[in-house]
Amino acid sequence: VKTRSEYRKVTPEIISSLVEIVGEKDVLTGDKCFNYSKDEEIVAETHVPEVVVRPKDTASVARILKLADEGCIPVVPRGGGTGLSGGVVPVHGGIVISLEKMNKILEVDDDNFVATVQPGVTLAELYEAVESRGLYYPLFPGETNATLGGNVSTNAGGMRAIKYGVTRNFVLGLEVVLPGGDIIRTGGKYVKCSTGYELTQLLAGSEGTLAIITEIMLRLVPLPGKREVLCIPFPNLSDAINAVPAILKDGIIPVGIEWMEKSLIDLVKRFTGKEVPLRDYEAFLMIILEAGSEEEFLSISGRIEETCRKRGATDIFIPGTERAKRNLFEVREQFHTMLTHCNVIGTADIVVPRSCIVQLLEKSREKAADYDVIILAFGHAGDGNLHLYLVNEEGNISQEQTKELFKKIYELGVSLGGTISGEHGLGLSKKGYFPLAADKEKIDLLRRVKLAFDPNGIMNPGKIFDLDGD
Numbered sequence: 001v002k003t004r005s006e007y008r009k010v011t012p013e014i015i016s017s018l019v020e021i022v023g024e025k026d027v028l029t030g031d032k033c034f035n036y037s038k039d040e041e042i043v044a045e046t047h048v049p050e051v052v053v054r055p056k057d058t059a060s061v062a063r064i065l066k067l068a069d070e071g072c073i074p075v076v077p078r079g080g081g082t083g084l085s086g087g088v089v090p091v092h093g094g095i096v097i098s099l100e101k102m103n104k105i106l107e108v109d110d111d112n113f114v115a116t117v118q119p120g121v122t123l124a125e126l127y128e129a130v131e132s133r134g135l136y137y138p139l140f141p142g143e144t145n146a147t148l149g150g151n152v153s154t155n156a157g158g159m160r161a162i163k164y165g166v167t168r169n170f171v172l173g174l175e176v177v178l179p180g181g182d183i184i185r186t187g188g189k190y191v192k193c194s195t196g197y198e199l200t201q202l203l204a205g206s207e208g209t210l211a212i213i214t215e216i217m218l219r220l221v222p223l224p225g226k227r228e229v230l231c232i233p234f235p236n237l238s239d240a241i242n243a244v245p246a247i248l249k250d251g252i253i254p255v256g257i258e259w260m261e262k263s264l265i266d267l268v269k270r271f272t273g274k275e276v277p278l279r280d281y282e283a284f285l286m287i288i289l290e291a292g293s294e295e296e297f298l299s300i301s302g303r304i305e306e307t308c309r310k311r312g313a314t315d316i317f318i319p320g321t322e323r324a325k326r327n328l329f330e331v332r333e334q335f336h337t338m339l340t341h342c343n344v345i346g347t348a349d350i351v352v353p354r355s356c357i358v359q360l361l362e363k364s365r366e367k368a369a370d371y372d373v374i375i376l377a378f379g380h381a382g383d384g385n386l387h388l389y390l391v392n393e394e395g396n397i398s399q400e401q402t403k404e405l406f407k408k409i410y411e412l413g414v415s416l417g418g419t420i421s422g423e424h425g426l427g428l429s430k431k432g433y434f435p436l437a438a439d440k441e442k443i444d445l446l447r448r449v450k451l452a453f454d455p456n457g458i459m460n461p462g463k464i465f466d467l468d469g470d
């Protein structure tokens, strides 16, 4: 097991070898590395890598990893850098391997409904390629500049999880490079597989700590008919969240159900001028639906309206035009960016059983008030995932107190049957709280799994858990 002092520095000889592998243009040093020191997390620890390399093929990745492994140099894989837990921060320095130039869509197989892509393909590029063939990659994890390599590595979720699940549910197979430079393939273009341990699913969500993903096979589905959205205001969040099980019990499976509060909608209005109709209510459900026809959509939305009205909703907004629909999504998609205008001291991405959302939020807000902290929040009502942004406008909370408050909130989430991260991963910023959700025996087993892939501990060290921790 390597500790920080045992990792070696990147020497001029290593730089020369990297240049030989990928060419001078794709080896970045000095100031050019600065943009690779963090991701999109608001309160971020930053570390500038010693060198950044941008390979274009799997063979180059294998040669780089072999070199790093032999030299005991830490390696951090990086996709679009849109992560929200510091997963790409090179805490121990070393080499950042940016997959940005491995961005080819290798195949869209419309007989088997499978897209095979390199890891640097962005979500936006994938959507365009498959939709032009009448196929659909239905997941929408918020940020379309994210890469598929990053999505798989964080097991990204997003707004369409009720109907479609999360990234791991769409990964059929992978090609990965192990730290020593060996290349392995997992899975394939099939649904069933009962042939040994399931490595595809182990690698999904492994946050670059086991191997580098160099090719991904993704399941596709047919393009849905109509996609519509409803915005339903409620007098308070509790009524809004309580309507969700009733909608699902009625046999309706929306693509997603998002919840939002007036405070955030007002923030978006203040900075962008965008607003949702009926914005003077306290809480909203934004329900995304797919339907085969206008009649089917009207029937489903009528049933949802009736259910919600019985639970306190007094109105319903169905955008009549594509523009109005787009506007609703844009307001929702602005939340993260708008929150960068506040004095955010940290964020959480907790998931709890969906019936516990309000309880978690209310109790967290009570605890936060003791520290002069307010919590602005939004999330996925259908799947219990909450995004909490802790704001301390006075700037009077210490780092120790911040950690103490987060610990209390995570303990609360775990006590309600939830866990630390629903979709962003533990990365760097949430790893310290992992023991609250997993006992020592489990973390020890994960360490042994990590060492089976990465005996020298070079892969994204300092993420998820420490190898030499208690």
Ligand SMILES: Cc1cc2nc3c(=O)[nH]c(=O)nc-3n(C[C@H](O)[C@H](O)[C@H](O)COP(=O)(O)OP(=O)(O)OC[C@H]3O[C@@H](n4cnc5c(N)ncnc54)[C@H](O)[C@@H]3O)c2cc1C
Binding pocket: 039, 040, 076, 077, 078, 079, 080, 081, 082, 083, 084, 087, 088, 099, 119, 140, 141, 142, 143, 145, 146, 147, 148, 149, 150, 151, 152, 153, 154, 155, 156, 157, 158, 159, 207, 208, 209, 211, 212, 213, 214, 336, 337, 423, 424, 427, 460, 463
């Ligand atoms: C505005 C905004 C909205 C967002 N909304 C959502 C949302 O709704 N749902 C959601 O789940 N996330 C969301 N995110 C977070 C982010 O987009 C996801 O975590 C995404 O999966 C990160 O992809 P990336 O390519 O940017 O990965 P990066 O940030 O570059 O990397 C993330 C992790 O994956 C590892 N990694 C990257 N590529 C590889 C590879 N090829 N092989 C091995 N490891 C690799 C990295 O080492 C790191 O640990 C949002 C982010 C922003 C900024």
